[in-house]
Amino acid sequence: MSHATTRPHLRLVGETDGAPASDAQLVDAARAGAEWAKEALYRRHSRMANGLSYRLLGSDAELDDLVQDCFVIALTTLDRLAQPAAFSSWLGGIVVRQAHKRLRRRRMLSRLGLRRAEPVDLDAIVRPGLPPDVATELRRVYSALDELPPEERIALVLRRVEGLELAEVAIRMGLSLATVKRRLERADTFLAVRFERGTP
Numbered sequence: 001m002s003h004a005t006t007r008p009h010l011r012l013v014g015e016t017d018g019a020p021a022s023d024a025q026l027v028d029a030a031r032a033g034a035e036w037a038k039e040a041l042y043r044r045h046s047r048m049a050n051g052l053s054y055r056l057l058g059s060d061a062e063l064d065d066l067v068q069d070c071f072v073i074a075l076t077t078l079d080r081l082a083q084p085a086a087f088s089s090w091l092g093g094i095v096v097r098q099a100h101k102r103l104r105r106r107r108m109l110s111r112l113g114l115r116r117a118e119p120v121d122l123d124a125i126v127r128p129g130l131p132p133d134v135a136t137e138l139r140r141v142y143s144a145l146d147e148l149p150p151e152e153r154i155a156l157v158l159r160r161v162e163g164l165e166l167a168e169v170a171i172r173m174g175l176s177l178a179t180v181k182r183r184l185e186r187a188d189t190f191l192a193v194r195f196e197r198g199t200p
Contacts, residue, residue, distance in 0.1 A: 027084035030075065038075050045088055046071070049095050055161055056099040056154060058145070066102060070094045089171070096154060096172045103150035144194055152187040155180055 021029070021040065029037035049067050057063060074091050081090050130138070141160055145153050151173075158169045170180045 022085065023087040024084035027078055027081060027087055031078050041075070041087060042071055045091055048088060049091060052092060052095050052162070053099060056096070056157055057102060058142070062102060066095070066098055070098050073098070089168075093172045093174065096158070097174065100150050100154055100173075103153060107150060140191065140195060144191055147194075148187055148190060152183045152190075155183040156187040159184055 021037075023041070023044070026037045026041050026044075030041060046067065049070055050063075053063055053066050053070075057066070070091065073094050074087075081087065138161065141156060145157070148156065154173060155169060158164045158172055159166070164172065166177060166180060166184075169184075170177045173180060175183075
């Protein structure tokens with residue numbers, strides 16, 4: 001009797017036979033309506049979502065709202081997730097798409113003079129201990145991000161900052177590989193011209 005009551009308790013706290021539940025198990029439980037599983041997915045992946053959101057948007061008053069909105073979308077549309085084990089990558093794609101919407105709105109407001117660009121805190125991006133060439137590259141990329149169209153900005157961050165393979169960038173952005181390559185080429189050309197001119 002005691003053994004029968006112990007097993008559900010282990011599942012309730014997100015464990016199976018004493019081992020942490022996998023993303024696939026948590027997704028299955030969340031689909032069945034288990035609130036604890038949704039909370040576990042949030043705790044497990046909120047740091048990733050926060051970090052990715054910051055690296056895409058920089059300092060932004062809407063950053064927390066973006067992350068919350070992404071989790072609401074993810075947890076209320078779990079039926080669309082074909083591979084439950086791929087929750088992290090799927091959530092990352094949602095973050096990218098929602099960040100894209102905010103970047104487009106930000107760019108429009110800036111053109112209308114209704115928003116001032118907020119500088120990116122480079123010290124938050126360039127962690128101590130990074131090789132000097134990597135640190136220099138990150139500083140150069142972020143110094144120019146606000147001048148790039150949102151699509152090129154996101155492709156550049158995913159490729160050069162997140163270090164994703166081209167195929168994964170395409171998946172996260174919901175674009176073809178050829179389109180991603182074109183956007184990266186345009187962003188790289190812009191950066192090359194900008195720094196050849198000695199623009200800081």
